[in-house]
Amino acid sequence: MPAARRLPAGARSRAATVVDRLAAEYPDAACALVHGDPLQLLVATILSAQCTDERVNLVTPGLFRRYPDAAAFASADAAELEEAIRSTGFFRSKTRAIIEMSQDLVARYGGRVPDRMEDLVTLRGVGRKTANVVLGVAFGRPGLAVDTHVTRLAGRLRLTASTDPVEIERDVCAIVPASEWTALSLRLILHGRRVCQARRPRCPECVLNDICPSAQLPAVAPGRVRAGR
DNA sequence: ATCCCGAGGG
DNA sequence: CCCTCTGGAT
Incomplete structure (x- = not known):
């Protein structure tokens, strides 16, 4: 029996949100490598x-x-x-x-x-x-390219519990329609470079910060600001 | 020092 | 699983 590795709780709904919001954020995401064939x-x-x-x-x-x-x-x-x-x-x-x-x-x-x-x-x-x-x-054939960015973002967003690229590909492909795979890779990569950076992710600027289990947001200012620090 | 659209080999 | 391969930017 293929030990059905379980996806993190809520992975499906987060994935759907990720697909939608990144599509809105990067509507024209394209491969940046210049090529003619x-x-x-x-x-x-x-x-x-x-x-x-x-x-x-x-x-x-x-x-x-x-x-x-x-x-x-x-x-x-x-x-x-x-x-x-x-x-x-x-x-x-x-x-x-x-x-x-x-x-x-x-x-x-x-x-x-x-x-x-x-x-x-x-x-x-x-x-x-x-x-x-x-x-x-x-x-134009569906494929999810799992590079360093996709690995990092899929982990932070808890779309998978694995760190192995092949398993990440399988997990994400299982919860995202094939028609989205290619564009999703490109958008995750773009988002990883611009916002969800390896060392210092810019969570306050991230369109996914409300659904991201790893988001680190500055504490919301309380009603009354305390002096000090 | 750490990271960048990894893959082969041990 | 780990290690190695390489240069350039930050």
Whole structure:
């Protein structure tokens, strides 16, 4: 029996509120990684690990001109590619990932990016988070990309009791309609960057502070203000 | 010092 | 489960 991990009390109703309010707050939430096709999005998403999307967008225009398709990436000189993406960090592992992934795309998928999760995650350097971004943004297929922000917000909002990304994905997907998954990921990420920050969350400015079990609000001023402190 | 739209390997 | 990989911003 799949030990039905239970969701935190009230998770469903909180999730519904989160979906509605974030949609109102960020109606135009979109993937910020500049790309022109699924392969470019895949490469940009790999580059975005531990790096802001803004800095990824600084290197990708030149990168995509130099390597216009999977075949070009597949036959790239590693040292040259490393240099081109150095500023995004983790450049050795990212270079390996991009080259080996592209060789795989050429050998097994005709140089095109597959549009199924089970195929995407077999590619070197592609995990569920990256796969869900590509599925949702490039192919319009529902997917909840669980990154550091989604992990943090889902935990603070008690939409899940788990800290494991795969279980978070399952928990949140279980209580949110599939039609909302992709937009919800993007909005949680945006909200995590702007408001629900890792170190110092701006709870007083948060549109979810009334339903968030983790919200830390300044004590409401009592009727009579006491001096001192 | 801590964090940024992670994934592979031990 | 843990660790490692990397640079840049704050």
